[in-house]
Amino acid sequence: MSGWETVIGLEIHAQLATRSKIFSGASTAYGAEPNTQACAVDLGLPGVLPVLNHEAVNMAIRFGVAIDAEIDHRSVFARKNYFYPDLPKGYQISQFELPIVGKGHISISLTEGEHREIGITRAHLEEDAGKSIHDQFPEQSGIDLNRAGTPLLEIVSEPDMRSAREAVAYARKIHSLVRYLEICDGNMQEGSFRCDANVSVRRFGDDQLGTRAELKNINSFRFLERAINFEVERQIELIEDGGRVVQETRLYDSQRDETRSMRSKEEANDYRYFPDPDLLPVQISDQDIASIRAQLPELPEQKKQRYIDDFGLSNYNAELLSSNRDTALYFEAALVESPQLSTPLVNWILGDLAGALNKAGLEISVAPITPIMLSQLITRIDDNTISGKIAKQVFEAMWQGEGSVDAIIEARGLKQITDSGAIETLIDDVITANPEQVEQFRAGKEKVLGFFVGQVMQQSRGKANPAQVNAILRDKLK
Amino acid sequence: MSMSVTEIRRGLAEGRFSSVEVTQDYLARIAQHNPVLNCFISVTDELALAQARQADADLANGNTQALTGVPIAHKDLFCTDGVRTSCGSRILDNFIAPYDATIIENFKRDGAVMLGKTNMDEFAMGSSNENSFYGSVANPWNIGHVPGGSSGGSAAAIAAGLAPGATGTDTGGSIRQPAALCGVTGIKPTYGRVSRYGMVAFASSLDQGGPFARSAEDCALLLQTMAGFDPRDSTSSEQAVPDYSAALGDGIEGLKIGLPKEYFSEGLDGRLAAVIETAVDELRKLGADIKEISLPNTSLSIPTYYVVAMAECSSNLSRFDGVRFGHRCADPVDLEDLYKRSRGEGFGEEVKRRILIGTYALSAGYYDAYYLKAQQLRRMIKDDFQTAFDSVDLILGPTTPEVAFEIGAKTDDPVSMYLQDIYTISLNLAGLPGISLPVGFVDGLPVGMQLIGNYFDESTLLGAAHSYQQVSDWHLQVPELAR
Numbered sequence: 028m029s030g031w032e033t034v035i036g037l038e039i040h041a042q043l044a045t046r047s048k049i050f051s052g053a054s055t056a057y058g059a060e061p062n063t064q065a066c067a068v069d070l071g072l073p074g075v076l077p078v079l080n081h082e083a084v085n086m087a088i089r090f091g092v093a094i095d096a097e098i099d100h101r102s103v104f105a106r107k108n109y110f111y112p113d114l115p116k117g118y119q120i121s122q123f124e125l126p127i128v129g130k131g132h133i134s135i136s137l138t139e140g141e142h143r144e145i146g147i148t149r150a151h152l153e154e155d156a157g158k159s160i161h162d163q164f165p166e167q168s169g170i171d172l173n174r175a176g177t178p179l180l181e182i183v184s185e186p187d188m189r190s191a192r193e194a195v196a197y198a199r200k201i202h203s204l205v206r207y208l209e210i211c212d213g214n215m216q217e218g219s220f221r222c223d224a225n226v227s228v229r230r231f232g233d234d235q236l237g238t239r240a241e242l243k244n245i246n247s248f249r250f251l252e253r254a255i256n257f258e259v260e261r262q263i264e265l266i267e268d269g270g271r272v273v274q275e276t277r278l279y280d281s282q283r284d285e286t287r288s289m290r291s292k293e294e295a296n297d298y299r300y301f302p303d304p305d306l307l308p309v310q311i312s313d314q315d316i317a318s319i320r321a322q323l324p325e326l327p328e329q330k331k332q333r334y335i336d337d338f339g340l341s342n343y344n345a346e347l348l349s350s351n352r353d354t355a356l357y358f359e360a361a362l363v364e365s366p367q368l369s370t371p372l373v374n375w376i377l378g379d380l381a382g383a384l385n386k387a388g389l390e391i392s393v394a395p396i397t398p399i400m401l402s403q404l405i406t407r408i409d410d411n412t413i414s415g416k417i418a419k420q421v422f423e424a425m426w427q428g429e430g431s432v433d434a435i436i437e438a439r440g441l442k443q444i445t446d447s448g449a450i451e452t453l454i455d456d457v458i459t460a461n462p463e464q465v466e467q468f469r470a471g472k473e474k475v476l477g478f479f480v481g482q483v484m485q486q487s488r489g490k491a492n493p494a495q496v497n498a499i500l501r502d503k504l505k
Numbered sequence: 506m507s508m509s510v511t512e513i514r515r516g517l518a519e520g521r522f523s524s525v526e527v528t529q530d531y532l533a534r535i536a537q538h539n540p541v542l543n544c545f546i547s548v549t550d551e552l553a554l555a556q557a558r559q560a561d562a563d564l565a566n567g568n569t570q571a572l573t574g575v576p577i578a579h580k581d582l583f584c585t586d587g588v589r590t591s592c593g594s595r596i597l598d599n600f601i602a603p604y605d606a607t608i609i610e611n612f613k614r615d616g617a618v619m620l621g622k623t624n625m626d627e628f629a630m631g632s633s634n635e636n637s638f639y640g641s642v643a644n645p646w647n648i649g650h651v652p653g654g655s656s657g658g659s660a661a662a663i664a665a666g667l668a669p670g671a672t673g674t675d676t677g678g679s680i681r682q683p684a685a686l687c688g689v690t691g692i693k694p695t696y697g698r699v700s701r702y703g704m705v706a707f708a709s710s711l712d713q714g715g716p717f718a719r720s721a722e723d724c725a726l727l728l729q730t731m732a733g734f735d736p737r738d739s740t741s742s743e744q745a746v747p748d749y750s751a752a753l754g755d756g757i758e759g760l761k762i763g764l765p766k767e768y769f770s771e772g773l774d775g776r777l778a779a780v781i782e783t784a785v786d787e788l789r790k791l792g793a794d795i796k797e798i799s800l801p802n803t804s805l806s807i808p809t810y811y812v813v814a815m816a817e818c819s820s821n822l823s824r825f826d827g828v829r830f831g832h833r834c835a836d837p838v839d840l841e842d843l844y845k846r847s848r849g850e851g852f853g854e855e856v857k858r859r860i861l862i863g864t865y866a867l868s869a870g871y872y873d874a875y876y877l878k879a880q881q882l883r884r885m886i887k888d889d890f891q892t893a894f895d896s897v898d899l900i901l902g903p904t905t906p907e908v909a910f911e912i913g914a915k916t917d918d919p920v921s922m923y924l925q926d927i928y929t930i931s932l933n934l935a936g937l938p939g940i941s942l943p944v945g946f947v948d949g950l951p952v953g954m955q956l957i958g959n960y961f962d963e964s965t966l967l968g969a970a971h972s973y974q975q976v977s978d979w980h981l982q983v984p985e986l987a988r
């Protein structure tokens with residue numbers, strides 16, 4: 028396998044989060060009964076005409092501005108002609124020449140501190156097709172046109188990625204960005220964010236690109252990595268065995284973890300693109316772009332830098348926190364309550380909270396422990412009401428819905444013992460009960476101190492302040 | 506007797522007759538003549554009478570709109586909620602739209618009564634009305650001759666007195682050419698003046714709806730109802746609609762009218778040229794300033810048109826696939842069979858020819874040579890007119906190169922058929938308005954004269970035509986069978 032270079036370009040379809048469709052007033056909500064969200068325009072009835080939803084254009088521009096792309100003043104919709112039962116008009120309204128978003132770029136991070144710029148060729152608007160359903164009626168296919176006319180932003184990258192890992196990093200970065208921009212909900216299971224990968228291989232040093240295969244039907248980042256890796260191996264083996272890669276579309280089968288030929292270039296449609304005469308060219312002024320730029324939210328890169336600068340976070344932690352918009356929002360909401368506690372907050376979010384969410388299969392946006400609850404917990408550690416160890420108990424109780432931090436501490440009697448008198452009494456009892464260990468300590472065996480701390484904490488059922496216990500013990504054992 | 510829209514409005518307002526009476530009268534004439542003329546694909550008797558009764562109630566209550574109680578026929582290309590819209594095609598023989606086209610809504614809003622849906626060349630593709638699944642329409646002036654097309658049913662219905670007003674659509678001459686051949690008045694407005702929503706598309710960048718009637722005065726009334734911005738049609742214009750009837754009196758005096766020398770050259774029947782020249786003399790007497798002009802790229806309009814129109818139609822007609830509506834072949838064995846047979850059985854010859862040519866023109870490797878080239882020529886044709894309008898207010902010429910030909914005379918020669926539209930097509934390419942009005946007869950068949958106006962200047966067109974009709978009576982002539 029050595030001596031080969033992998034070349035990957037991605038085509039990402041991000042479903043735009045408009046309320047109505049790109050060329051009709053029908054709703055875009057997911058999961059409705061089949062064909063209940065398709066109006067006359069979506070059905071392609073004779074005589075109907077498309078009317079552009081300008082919110083989709085604004086969203087596309089927002090994306091363009093965020094990737095520092097060229098945005099032309101004039102953009103044109105074109106018809107892509109082909110027959111398919113879930114394509115009601117017999118053509119898809121898309122863009123060919125003059126897409127909304129031209130050349131741009133985005134930076135991906137690989138290992139600590141290592142970055143790569145990935146070129147974005149273009150991003151254009153188009154309408155989605157409906158869905159064909161082949162498994163519900165014997166000997167017939169069903170068609171659901173609810174999705175027909177849903178706005179998509181197709182984001183086409185340059186063939187700049189050199190490994191499946193880089194492709195995934197790029198896809199995740201775009202995913203993060205579109206969610207930050209609030210232009211796509213990013214739900215891959217529902218098909219709101221879909222990746223097609225163009226994969227080819229060549230000998231290192233070749234300046235010609237190899238023949239590519241286009242991989243489709245990939246609905247998670249994990250599958251993206253697997254599909255590319257499978258395909259790279261397939262192509263290299265094929266060439267090394269004296270074969271030739273043919274240009275074709277291949278479907279990824281996640282069950283079998285392989286790609287299969289769907290159609291070759293020869294079978295591909297001639298789409299006969301031409302400007303759609305039903306729609307006027309979109310005019311975009313410099314002011315439009317400027318006002319969209321002014322309304323851009325803080326983007327992941329900027330957030331990450333701010334976290335490093337303001338809170339002294341490591342590059343790694345800052346990246347983890349900022350790459351998911353909801354995680355960043357959680358962090359920032361918790362921080363409002365306890366601005367001085369950023370370090371423990373980050374550790375809790377990326378540690379215990381992330382672990383619990385992962386175990387429960389939940390997104391951070393629906394975590395049972397709200398940012399305020401977590402910040403209160405950390406405040407109680409900070410003000411010595413509870414120890415870090417007790418805090419884990421409280422966290423667990425909050426996760427189970429037992430109430431607020433203070434209510435749980437109160438109900439369970441977890442308040443830390445900080446009264447030195449009470450601690451002294453406990454220590455005196457332990458010293459009296461263990462004369463042998465006292466001798467050992469006094470003979471210079473420092474490690475025995477840990478035994479005493481353990482005994483005292485056990486007696487206090489974890490509630491004694493460990494720092495105080497330590498100090499008083501040392502004093503008494505002298 | 507057949508009345509004008511203007512006369513019917515007046516009679517209704519004065520209570521001389523009711524809308525039900527007028528409607529019954531037209532329905533009776535349709536019943537009498539339609540078996541021969543074949544103007545109507547659908548006659549909506551019951552609906553018409555119900556609307557007429559409502560109109561009479563409204564008239565009695567003083568709740569009167571612009572066309573309350575006036576019977577109108579609609580080209581069967583406009584979608585009508587609950588009434589079949591066939592487009593003259595087998596593929597839509599069973600199609601009932603669940604919605605009204607914008608202009609249908611407008612006529613309802615203004616109180617008009619719908620008599621029925623008129624015959625047409627299939628999907629508006631034709632110049633003789635011979636390409637209809639429902640059969641040819643006969644020209645009321647000579648039933649052995651064609652009425653023109655594609656809106657032949659509407660034009661013939663006006664000529665025969667089966668309706669006082671009718672709608673049509675014009676992609677390359679489909680209002681003006683049948684108006685000329687049937688001796689009635691028809692106007693194709695500026696592209697964008699009348700909404701295309703609910704008007705089944707032939708060639709989207711060229712299609713435009715407009716009215717037919719006996720006179721320019723009537724056309725002004727009907728156009729008033731049809732025109733206006735429609736948020737459902739992105740290509741419709743937001744420009745305000747003037748009061749067309751108010752502008753009728755503006756007259757013709759002082760208007761500079763250009764005669765393109767290319768419109769009076771070879772190809773034009775000399776007898777028609779003579780008739781047009783007589784009409785021009787009449788206009789000169791009315792004070793028009795007549796001069797010769799040139800539209801040098803006229804000869805390019807037919808090839809340009811047939812690339813643009815066919816490319817667009819090849820895509821527009823893709824939705825007729827047998828999947829969701831319209832004709833579906835029996836027992837398809839698979840998807841490809843479903844497509845091939847549904848479309849193969851559903852579309853007629855001319856429609857298939859145009860889809861094939863358009864598909865070819867757009868295909869990889871040919872796009873630049875055909876579609877792109879045609880777009881460039883289209884700009885040149887448009888520039889010709891812009892230059893001309895720098896020095897004239899109106900352009901005048903024949904509407905057609907000859908009078909109505911015999912049914913079947915050109916069916917084997919598509920190119921000769923396409924040449925019928927030589928004088929009308931360039932307006933669609935440029936998006937300009939044009940009106941055809943009757944100015945005489947050759948061989949007992951009407952001759953039409955076309956006036957071409959600048960963008961959104963329908964008022965001047967209507968005013969000039971009205972002035973001419975004030976001093977002539979060609980538009981009042983009625984064919985034998987309608988007397």
